[in-house]
Amino acid sequence: MATRELVRAGTTVESLVRALADDIVSGRFAPGVRLDETSLAMRYAVSRTPVREALGRLSAMGLVDRRPNRGAVVATVSDDRLHSMFDAMTELEAICARLSAERMTAAERRHLDDIHQAARRLVHEGAEEAYAVHNTEFHTRLYDGAHNLHIHEVVSMTRSRLAPFRRAQFRISGRLAKSWDEHDAIVTAILRGDGAGAEKAARAHVSTVSDASSEFVHGAQRRFGG
Amino acid sequence: MATRELVRAGTTVESLVRALADDIVSGRFAPGVRLDETSLAMRYAVSRTPVREALGRLSAMGLVDRRPNRGAVVATVSDDRLHSMFDAMTELEAICARLSAERMTAAERRHLDDIHQAARRLVHEGAEEAYAVHNTEFHTRLYDGAHNLHIHEVVSMTRSRLAPFRRAQFRISGRLAKSWDEHDAIVTAILRGDGAGAEKAARAHVSTVSDASSEFVHGAQRRFGG
C-alpha cells in the first residue's frame, strides 16, 4: 500500500486522527476492516506510537472499535444503533429548541431570526452547499441557545457521529424549501417564547430529516455493510 | 512521592485508568493539579507509555484536561458546567422515563415494579447502602426501557461523571422515603403507559436529587476548588 502524505498541522497525532477519520467517514476504510498499527504507521510514514494514540482517540469518538490484545477495526454501526442515534437526535434537538425558547437572550433570538430570514435567498437560488452551511449554523444556534454546556457537548457529538449518514440530505429535491419552512416554525415558536411549540416543531423537523436521510442511510448500510 | 501498588487486572493502562480515576473522584488529586507523566510513571512503577494512554482515556472521559505540549491537569468542573450536567441529567432521565412508558415490554414493566416494591423494605430499615444499589438498578432499568442504545450511552456517561458529586445523596435524613415515593410516581405512570406522566414524575424526581446533592456539591466545590 502506497504511503499517504499527511497534512501536518498541529501534532502528528492530530493529523492522523483527521486523516483516519476522513478515511473512515468517506468509506475508504469500510466498517469491520482491520486497522493494523504497523501498516498504518507505514502508510502514513510515522511510527507506531502516534498511530496507537490516534486509534485511541478514534475509539473514544466511536469511529473504531478496540479490543485489548486484539487490535482495532473500523466501527460497524449497526442498523439498530444508527436508528437509535437518529432517534436520540430528535429528542436532543427537541430539548434544545424548548430550552432555547425559554432561555435565549433577546440578542440571540434576533440573531437566530436574522440568519433564518437571510437563508430564504439560498432556498430560492437552490444553493444546496450554502444552505447546508447555514443549516449547521442554525442548529448550532439552537444548541447555544439552550445555555447548557453539557447538552451542547452531547448533541454536538451525536451530530458529528451522524454526519457521514446525512451528507446527501439536501440533494433530495424540494428538501430545501421544506427545511426552511420547518425552521420557520421553530423560529416562530422561539420568538414567542413558546417552549412546548418549539419542542414540537423541532421534533417534526428532525424526524423529517431522519426520514430524508434514511434512503441514503440504507444505501450506506449496503455499501458499508453495517 | 511513594510508589503506589497497582491492582493489575487486565492491561496496565486499564489499571492505571481505574487508579487515576479513583484518585481524582476521591479528591486525592484536586482539580487543577498538574499530572506530570514522568512522576505518575514513577508513582505507579510503570513506564510513561501506558501513563500517556491512560491520560488520553481520562481526557476522553472528561476527568482530565490536556493541551498539546503543555501537559495534563485534573479537570476543574466549573460551577456552571456542574449545574448544566445536573440540568442535562433531568432532561435525559425525563426522556428515558417517557420512552420507557411507551416502549417497555410487559416483562420489563413487571420487573421494574418488582424491584420497586421490594425496595420498600429497604426504606423501612433505613438501609442507605442497599437502597443506593437499588436506586442505581432502578434508573438503569429506565435507561434500558427506553430501548435506545445511544441515549443509554449518553445518560450512563453523564451519570458516571456526576457520580462523585452525588455520593452523599441518601445521607440526608428522610431522603430514602421521599425517593421511594418519587419512584412510585414514575412506576405508576409507566405501568399505565402514560408517557407524559412518567416524564413529569421523572423530572420532579431528578430535580429533587439535584437539590439534595447541591449542599454536598457546594461542599465539594469548596474542597475541590472548582
Place this chain on the structure above:
DNA sequence: CCAGGATAAAGTGTATGCATGAGTTCGTTC
C-alpha cells in the same frame, strides 16, 4: 532597576526495540 532576549532545564511528542499474548498452522494421535 527594569526590559528583553538568550540559554538551560524540564516535560511532552515521537521513534524504536523487546516481551507477551493471541491466532494459525502443521504434526501427531485416536
Place this chain on the structure above:
DNA sequence: GAACGAACTCATGCATACACTTTATCCTGG
C-alpha cells in the same frame, strides 16, 4: 480422516531513548 495439541508467527503492549516545545532563569543592555 478428524480432532486435539504444540510450536511458530505476528500484532499488540510496554519500556526506553531521542527530539522538539515550552517555560523559567539569568545575563546583558538600556
